[in-house]
Amino acid sequence: MNISILVFGSQKFLTTLPDQIRYATAFSVEVIANLDQAVSHITMTPPDIIVVQASLDGSMELCSWLKDQPKLSWIYSILLEDRSQQITDREKYGWEWELEMTSSALKQGADAYIWQLPEGKTDYTLAELTANQRLILAQLTVGLRKAKKYRDLIRTNDLLSAIALADSLTELNNRRALEWDLPRQIQKAREQSLPFSLIILDVDFFKKVNDTYGHLVGDRLLQLLCIRVRHNLRFQDTPFRYGGEEFVILLANTTGEEALIVARRLNRIVSEQPFAINNQHTINITISLGTASLQSDDDEQGISLLHRADQCLLEAKATGRNKVIGWDHLSHVPYLKAASS
Numbered sequence: 001m002n003i004s005i006l007v008f009g010s011q012k013f014l015t016t017l018p019d020q021i022r023y024a025t026a027f028s029v030e031v032i033a034n035l036d037q038a039v040s041h042i043t044m045t046p047p048d049i050i051v052v053q054a055s056l057d058g059s060m061e062l063c064s065w066l067k068d069q070p071k072l073s074w075i076y077s078i079l080l081e082d083r084s085q086q087i088t089d090r091e092k093y094g095w096e097w098e099l100e101m102t103s104s105a106l107k108q109g110a111d112a113y114i115w116q117l118p119e120g121k122t123d124y125t126l127a128e129l130t131a132n133q134r135l136i137l138a139q140l141t142v143g144l145r146k147a148k149k150y151r152d153l154i155r156t157n158d159l160l161s162a163i164a165l166a167d168s169l170t171e172l173n174n175r176r177a178l179e180w181d182l183p184r185q186i187q188k189a190r191e192q193s194l195p196f197s198l199i200i201l202d203v204d205f206f207k208k209v210n211d212t213y214g215h216l217v218g219d220r221l222l223q224l225l226c227i228r229v230r231h232n233l234r235f236q237d238t239p240f241r242y243g244g245e246e247f248v249i250l251l252a253n254t255t256g257e258e259a260l261i262v263a264r265r266l267n268r269i270v271s272e273q274p275f276a277i278n279n280q281h282t283i284n285i286t287i288s289l290g291t292a293s294l295q296s297d298d299d300e301q302g303i304s305l306l307h308r309a310d311q312c313l314l315e316a317k318a319t320g321r322n323k324v325i326g327w328d329h330l331s332h333v334p335y336l337k338a339a340s341s
Contacts, residue, residue: 003027009053048147063109076143079110112139167241170226178240182302196294197259200309203245204321256293263289263324286322
């Protein structure tokens with residue numbers, strides 16, 4: 001695990017840190033002394049741990065800002081108290097003062113507050129110096145442990161999200177993924193003034209396959225169909241299993257005429273060669289397809305766009321199957337036009 005540490009402090013402050021931080025090879029250490037630069041760096045490249053010099057202007061502001069950021073609040077911030085007056089007051093007023101200062105630092109956003117031994121004094125014992133550095137390293141270990149747990153959690157969430165959006169049989173994206181991606185692609189097309197289309201396709205007489213050969217053969221047929229379709233799409237085309245034997249393909253930067261070309265190619269590559277289920281069975285199938293393109297009055301979720309493509313699919317199936325019908329070619333079916341308006 002590549003751990004990164006940001007030191008918000010001066011180069012002189014860096015020299016006071018344990019050698020395990022200054023000369024570490026297991027992780028990267030960056031030093032920044034400007035608050036705005038530190039915020040910019042954290043936003044662009046979030047570190048796992050921040051070591052903050054308490055005497056530097058903006059130290060507590062940085063800790064507070066960090067904890068107010070929902071996507072950055074997991075970063076572990078260690079505030080090192082190096083202000084001579086604070087340390088003098090600590091020695092003067094005792095442990096109650098120390099507890100009060102620690103409580104205040106933690107409330108303002110620091111995850112750990114450590115009193116550094118002040119520079120200039122030479123009467124520290126080796127035990128005192130060692131104990132102070134051990135405490136810093138112990139808090140660093142806590143930060144590393146937190147960073148690892150956070151990364152593990154992110155990986156787990158990514159895996160669960162991928163599972164939730166994938167169809168286990170065909171390995172295509174599922175309907176939930178379509179409901180998330182379709183509005184996103186519509187918005188992108190409108191922002192960039194690009195055409196956008198989609199295809200809905202359905203396997204003709206698929207129930208007959210299940211009734212004749214069984215559902216296991218039917219499942220295998222759908223897998224082989226998806227492999228063939230996926231291998232014959234363009235890089236910008238995104239297929240989804242819409243439900244059962246019905247599929248939707250989003251066509252980014254694609255006009256209505258171009259969508260028809262894509263759909264006709266898919267219709268041809270499915271029907272021209274049978275599917276080898278196993279050594280005993282090969283099955284010929286056809287598909288019916290409907291296409292539609294984004295219009296200015298379509299809703300943001302893509303419901304009306306899907307509806308028009310679905311009407312074209314219904315017309316293809318009603319007029320003989322194994323064909324492609326696009327919405328722009330449905331002027332001869334006035335009841336479908338009326339149903340969509």
